[in-house]
Structure formats: C-alpha cells, structure tokens
Amino acid sequence: MDEIRPWLFIGSYKDTINYDYLVTNSINAMLLFAEKVEQPNIVSLYLPVKDVTPVSNAHILEGLNFIRKHKRSGSRILVACGAGISRSSAFCAASLKEEENLSLFEAFKQVKKQHPNAFPHELIWNSFCAYYQESVPYLEIMRLGYQ
Numbered sequence: 045m046d047e048i049r050p051w052l053f054i055g056s057y058k059d060t061i062n063y064d065y066l067v068t069n070s071i072n073a074m075l076l077f078a079e080k081v082e083q084p085n086i087v088s089l090y091l092p093v094k095d096v097t098p099v100s101n102a103h104i105l106e107g108l109n110f111i112r113k114h115k116r117s118g119s120r121i122l123v124a125c126g127a128g129i130s131r132s133s134a135f136c137a138a139s140l141k142e143e144e145n146l147s148l149f150e151a152f153k154q155v156k157k158q159h160p161n162a163f164p165h166e167l168i169w170n171s172f173c174a175y176y177q178e179s180v181p182y183l184e185i186m187r188l189g190y191q
C-alpha cells in the first residue's frame with residue numbers, strides 16, 4: 045500500500061485483508077475491485093470492475109462519489125484491486141483529477157510518482173479518457189513506465 049495523498053492510498057487485495065495494517069495506516073474506507081472485503085469499523089464499497097475490460101461510466105461515477113464522500117468526511121481511503129496496478133491506479137488518478145483539478149494524464153503522473161507499479165490496462169485507461177473526454181494516447185502511459 046502506497047500513500048498517494050494523506051487521504052488516498054493505493055493497494056492490493058492483500059492489503060484489504062490485513063486488518064492490523066489497515067488500522068496502523070488509519071484507513072477508514074476502502075474502494076474494492078478484486079472482491080468484497082468487510083473489516084470492522086471500515087466502510088467498504090465493492091464494484092465489480094473486471095481487469096482488462098472497459099469500465100462503465102456508472103462504475104466510474106460510483107467509485108469517484110465514494111472517494112469524494114469519504115474524503116470530505118475526513119476518512120483515509122484505500123483504493124485496491126487484485127495487485128494494486130491497473131484498476132486502482134486509474135481510479136486514484138481520476139480522484140486526483142477531480143479533487144486537484146488536474147488533467148487525467150497529470151493526475152496519473154502523480155499516482156505513478158508515488159506508486160511506481162501503477163499501470164492501468166489500455167481498455168481501462170481508455171474508459172477514463174472517454175469519461176473525461178480527454179485524449180491521452182496509451183503510448184504516453186507506457187512511456188512513463190520506462191522513465
């Protein structure tokens with residue numbers, strides 16, 4: 045699990061099942077994509093977003109609303125998919141875009157800086173580009189992996 049911002053963390057399924065680790069990092073809310081996990085005193089939302097498939101606008105909106113709501117209530121949010129690489133990095137970038145008024149690409153660069161393994165699948169990335177009507181060629185995402 046890596047801290048993207050004091051209120052936003054990115055991680056894997058393994059992080060979501062380690063209650064002591066969550067408590068140590070003061071996680072109050074989890075947005076989950078791998079599978080539903082419930083932990084005492086931690087609010088969670090599971091969205092059935094599959095890896096290597098497009099993400100629906102409805103799921104993007106629901107995930108971002110969850111993050112926004114819990115950030116505004118002072119929670120620390122863990123966004124987690126199976127390995128903490130693809131789905132979670134796209135949603136973290138989108139939340140930075142929303143909260144910090146960045147372009148999607150600039151937001152993703154911020155995620156990548158804090159979480160070097162971040163690498164959304166092309167179909168997932170393209171879903172977010174379409175949602176925001178921003179054209180960021182996937183080649184630009186791939187180039188970040190080699191810097």
